[in-house]
């Protein structure tokens with residue numbers, strides 16, 4: 001298993017010659033709707049480094065959008081996939097079952113919040129998990145209305161586009177979207193100035209007055225909103241929502257696809273507030289880079305669907321299950337929860353120092369290795385998407401894989417693999433700080 005030096009190395013400008021050739025081929029072969037943050041093509045990954053096709057080594061602050069939390073091509077994950085692939089690549093769990101699926105379900109049933117009997121169903125993508133969580137909530141309650149939130153992202157399938165808030169680039173021209181989806185304001189302390197209780201009162205009032213409590217099948221929320229801007233709700237907001245759902249017979253669904261599986265320094269972002277959802281969706285970091293997603297929750301809700309009502313050809317693929325078991329073992333054996341917390345503390349501390357001297361930084365926020373900078377006009381505090389794009393582009397040109405997000409396009413997000421060495425993380429932060437300075 002080849003390892004990469006955990007240092008940045010720029011042999012060519014980005015994109016280099018091989019990448020430019022591939023880009024031309026991609027322009028001919030692929031639809032223009034497929035875009036990428038980085039102007040190059042990957043060849044290898046190892047911990048915090050991605051090597052591209054021209055031999056450049058880049059610092060990875062993206063983890064493939066919060067997926068390779070344990071590092072790309074992590075040795076234990078690779079070994080588990082190789083071993084599994086020699087014996088079993090696919091049977092379809094709906095045809096002949098296999099132990100790996102059951103083992104992943106048992107792990108998630110034990111790790112997710114709540115001490116009640118739980119069950120898990122596996123799928124392939126995050127959107128697929130969200131779709132099935134909604135199906136189960138509707139089947140269990142016999143109701144149809146689903147409450148979702150401003151700034152939400154839940155996927156790009158038809159139903160999940162309806163749940164997702166931001167129109168561009170996700171939804172334009174793809175409607176009509178599913179009925180019975182109702183969007184309400186959530187908690188965005190930097191922009192609404194509300195504490196958890198006040199934000200929850202506003203949300204619940206809108207649900208009760210404009211949806212009707214008795215028609216709500218589910219309330220679905222990201223405990224930290226990801227694509228919408230790494231928005232950490234005010235303390236108490238999520239638990240107030242959970243109480244309302246319990247009191248009104250609605251299923252509380254925590255979409256932990258981006259915030260879950262050690263990313264925030266806890267197994268789940270809900271853990272930070274002791275919030276216990278009825279259903280949890282997971283994906284991304286679950287299988288160390290392999291496509292796997294899950295719905296985990298109350299056995300009573302999970303068993304509400306008739307035999308045969310859940311499934312799909314590839315759901316819970318054996319290679320993905322083997323990878324997931326190896327990734328979960330890595331998190332436990334190397335205490336990567338603590339590692340995520342340490343990275344978060346170091347990153348937040350650094351960015352707060354920048355903020356003290358730079359009024360363009362409206363807020364520094366996040367938990368664990370899920371951190372963000374919201375960039376604004378220093379006078380009006382209005383979102384500054386142009387500055388955000390310029391900073392990201394400058395950082396990428398210097399070899400830092402960096403992602404942005406936010407409804408207003410003005411949030412820089414940090415999602416490093418938590419197996420990244422400290423000195424490489426600090427070097428990546430230095431590149432980001434310089435890119436900010438260069439845009440003064």
Ligand SMILES: Cc1ncc(COP(=O)(O)O)c(CNCCCC(=O)O)c1O
Nearest residue numbers: 125126127153154155222226255257258
């Ligand atoms: C909370 C939350 N729920 C659901 C999803 C959807 O997961 P899929 O595996 O991309 O379907 C996500 C995926 N987020 C990254 C999307 C990137 C893009 O599509 O450009 C998420 O963050």
